Amino acid sequence: MADRLGTYRSKRDASRTPEPVPGEGPLPRGNDDTFVIQEHHARRLHWDFRLERDGVLVSWALPKGVPDDPRTNHLAVHTEDHPLEYASFAGEIPKGEYGGGQVGIWDRGTYETEKWTDREVKVVLHGNRVSGRYVLFRTNGKNWMIHRMDPPVAPDADPMPEQVDPVRPEVRERLPRRAEAYGFEFAWGGCRLIVFSDRGTTHAQDAGGEAAKTPSGLGESLAAHRVVLDGEVAVVEDRETYMIFDVLHLDGRSLFDEPYQRRRELLEGLRLAGLRWQTAPCFDDGEAVRAAAREQGLPGVVAKRLDAPYRPGKADWRLIPVE
Template sequence: MADKLEPYRGKRDPRRTSEPIPEAAPQKGDGGDTFVIQEHHARSLHWDLRLERDGVLVSWAIPKGLPPDPGTNHLAVHTEDHPMEYAEFEGEIPQGEYGGGTMTIWDHGRYETEKWTDREVKVVLRGARADGRYVLFRTRGDNWMIHRMDPPAPGWEPPPASLAPMRPVTRSRAPSGRYAWEFAWGGVRILAYVQGGRVRVQSEDGDDVTAEYGWLRPMGETLGSRAVVLDGEVVALSGVPVYVCYDVLHDDGRSLLAEPYERRRSTLEELAIGGPRWQTAPSWPGRLDEVRQAAREQGLPGVVGKRLDAPYEPGQESAAWIFLPSRP
């Protein structure tokens, strides 16, 4: 019987990588049903789906991860078979080596086979995050796609294709009520749509300006498989453009538009948006005087108060958000 792991070994140097590289050829399995999905931060972020079959892990690289609903198929690149030991592998593959980057286990569990041919693999995944029926099907040559056969989880909604940002009204006096106060940055307003580790950027007018903000690509990779829509501004900090994010409008299949600002803010902080050129904007509930003074000292145009119980109103100029100039 041919050694199924020969292509795998041929791409790896055991002196340089900590990946498991068994010397012996794999023995034909006994119908095992292990699956693993690994998040792979290599040259480009992707997820590796591996299914136990005849003593090896048959593998596909999925650039955008598993599709969350039946309406979208995702590319699945068939790769070489991996050894069974790889089902437990996590670690750093050295740069310059095949697949160089960080590998972590995104999910694992058991699966059931409904169909397995050279052109179609239909399985039921039983994991903590991946749970349901999927089919991998061959298109042209060695190209494959993956399709979710089950309906999406109850309450799941696809992220919006486009939203117009909410805008504050200008006032000369502070409002009464419960508000959180933020800096008015005076930057370029953009919305960032993140899905499958990829970032699509939209201007305030709804234009796709992704190409202008290629430096935001790593931000999408830090969010991994989480699908979110972010609102914020690009501002110059020490002469360097930085995306300052101050709201989240959609999170992993759940619209947050009707949620109060206070709850959206909590979700935003949980995302921990922070990197060399992107950050979460600070927010101070009830501390208008201090924030306004700091805005004056930093030469910012003013401050924005956001009512803690207010929903997000796309495209609206709303009195739930109040702009106050830095100087009364």
């Protein structure tokens, strides 16, 4: 009988990787009802979808994860069978090793088999983040597709915008009189950048709607979300940094009509902080922000009405220069 884990073992050195590498021998007997989805930050971010079958985890790599709408199929690249112990693996595969990068468990649970052939696999998943009927079908060689057979997870979800007309602050000489009605941020003096991220697949636009470069690694940090961010790329502490000050769409919900204060709460909940990006701070003392901007050599302070939706062309944002 063929060694189901021979290919798996041939790609790994048990002395160099923390992954489970069982020796040759009889395969364990299970119930053929365990599934796991692992978020894998390798050379390219992807999700590993694994189903227990005949003593191994039959595996596919999903570049865009599991679809949650039957109108969209996702690529599923069939990979080598993995040992059952891999269902609980999470950790860092060393750089230079096969699949090097961080592995985390994104979801796991049980499943039921409706059909299993060499070309088609139908299952019902029961997980914490993914549940419902799915089918994987072979298209060409190792390339398969995964399709959700049930209705959309969020049938009322708002589509992610394809482009954004960014709000631009109006220049004013003085801070607003009703300071309690505003939040105050630094004007960073950088270039506007709108980032669109769909579970790690990202693209960006500048203030004029032209394609722009996404900060390296940001897509991976947003891998669990479908999100649209607004901010500017500026030199902060001698490093080019994407200062993120707004969120316009989050996981199927449009936020354009939400007040600025609520959008800020949702943005801060994302806890975005990296070497090349961070959440821009917001304060309630405009005079203090303006004084700090002057001291740091920044161009000014931006005052944003706390109750204002995201409305291009409206005077809800004000830029007050330091001079």
